[in-house]
Amino acid sequence: MLSAQDLYAAKILVVDDNRDNVNLLLAILEQEGYSNLDSTTSSLEVVARHKINHYDLIMLDIQMPLMDGFKVMDELRKLEQDAWLPVLAITAQPEHKNTALEAGAKDFISKPFDVVEIIQRIRNMLEVRLHFKNALRNNAELHRLALHDSLTGLPNRRLLEDRISTAIEHAKRKRTHVAVMYIDLDGFKEVNDTLGHESGDSLLQLVSERLINASRGEDTVARIGGDEFMVVLGELNVPEDIHGPAQKILEEVARPYLINDVDVTVTTSIGISIYPFDAASVEMMMSTADQALYEAKRNGRNCYHVASLEPVANQAGSPAAPVKSAPPVRRDIP
Numbered sequence: 193m194l195s196a197q198d199l200y201a202a203k204i205l206v207v208d209d210n211r212d213n214v215n216l217l218l219a220i221l222e223q224e225g226y227s228n229l230d231s232t233t234s235s236l237e238v239v240a241r242h243k244i245n246h247y248d249l250i251m252l253d254i255q256m257p258l259m260d261g262f263k264v265m266d267e268l269r270k271l272e273q274d275a276w277l278p279v280l281a282i283t284a285q286p287e288h289k290n291t292a293l294e295a296g297a298k299d300f301i302s303k304p305f306d307v308v309e310i311i312q313r314i315r316n317m318l319e320v321r322l323h324f325k326n327a328l329r330n331n332a333e334l335h336r337l338a339l340h341d342s343l344t345g346l347p348n349r350r351l352l353e354d355r356i357s358t359a360i361e362h363a364k365r366k367r368t369h370v371a372v373m374y375i376d377l378d379g380f381k382e383v384n385d386t387l388g389h390e391s392g393d394s395l396l397q398l399v400s401e402r403l404i405n406a407s408r409g410e411d412t413v414a415r416i417g418g419d420e421f422m423v424v425l426g427e428l429n430v431p432e433d434i435h436g437p438a439q440k441i442l443e444e445v446a447r448p449y450l451i452n453d454v455d456v457t458v459t460t461s462i463g464i465s466i467y468p469f470d471a472a473s474v475e476m477m478m479s480t481a482d483q484a485l486y487e488a489k490r491n492g493r494n495c496y497h498v499a500s501l502e503p504v505a506n507q508a509g510s511p512a513a514p515v516k517s518a519p520p521v522r523r524d525i526p
């Protein structure tokens with residue numbers, strides 16, 4: 193819903209080469225309660241100012257020297273390609289009214305000014321403009337929600353698949369490697385069972401932050417459900433480059449968390465697939481990483497397993513010691 197506060201805070205630009213007309217319109221607007229007002233007598237300034245200020249309404253005189261209102265609207269339309277041109281044309285010439293509407297103005301006011309009419313037309317236009325802006329904002333929010341996990345704000349599976357696909361395309365062109373890490377917390381169910389679901393949620397949020405901190409800005413960290421996350425690392429020069437990030441994630445996640453004054457520790461297991469060795473498609477990358485995760489769990493948890501590589505034996509009696517895969521055998525990129 194649009195509030196009176198929203199309406200009166202709308203950004204309005206008054207453009208007329210006659211300073212008296214500008215002052216009169218500003219006085220009418222101020223008297224009505226509008227507080228975010230700007231003005232100019234130079235039509236040449238309108239586009240540059242709109243670029244910076246994104247006005248909700250531009251009251252634009254049509255007959256002006258150097259650049260008339262029609263030319264100004266031509267330029268404004270280039271800025272507002274998918275949007276709604278917030279122009280209220282001002283004209284003394286009856287024959288300009290239709291032309292102004294055809295040129296993109298949403299409405300017009302005539303000179304000499306009729307104050308009651310001006311106030312109503314401004315209000316009508318602003319209502320449409322502000323509803324339009326809200327709709328755009330809501331659309332953007334819906335789009336964000338469709339692609340992100342609501343608990344952690346991380347990309348969800350849908351966005352993740354897109355990112356893996358882009359990373360593979362990039363790697364094909366650059367002849368580099370992509371790694372997909374399938375990350376699953378060890379014994380997370382026990383946290384829920386002993387501390388409650390809310391603490392479990394907090395832990396998932398804190399783990400998300402740790403994963404982001406342990407990754408590069410260009411990597412994608414996603415939550416794909418429950419206590420399962422994925423990290424996509426692009427532009428690996430050699431497959432061996434995965435050992436550092438995997439080890440870092442194991443260590444970061446394993447540092448203690450303070451949740452409602454309780455120290456909580458949790459470890460994680462990671463399955464890793466590497467393009468182009470393990471898989472050439474998004475689905476295969478994810479399912480191969482899943483199988484590798486199964487191996488990591490089987491190997492004692494708190495470790496990572498790279499699908500294409502053979503793991504070395506777990507260090508007996510030391511659950512905290514990660515099982516590392518053997519150094520990879522170098523293969524040429526197909």
Ligand SMILES: Nc1nc2c(ncn2[C@@H]2O[C@H](COP(=O)(O)OP(=O)(O)OP(=O)(O)O)[C@@H](O)[C@H]2O)c(=O)[nH]1
Binds near residue numbers: 377418
């Ligand atoms: N708090 C919380 N719990 C969740 C959420 N989604 C799933 N879970 C719980 O997370 C647990 C995940 O199950 P598992 O992966 O089998 O649990 P685990 O103890 O980590 O098992 P391992 O991976 O074998 O170590 C289940 O108990 C789910 O109920 C959530 O959004 N919040």
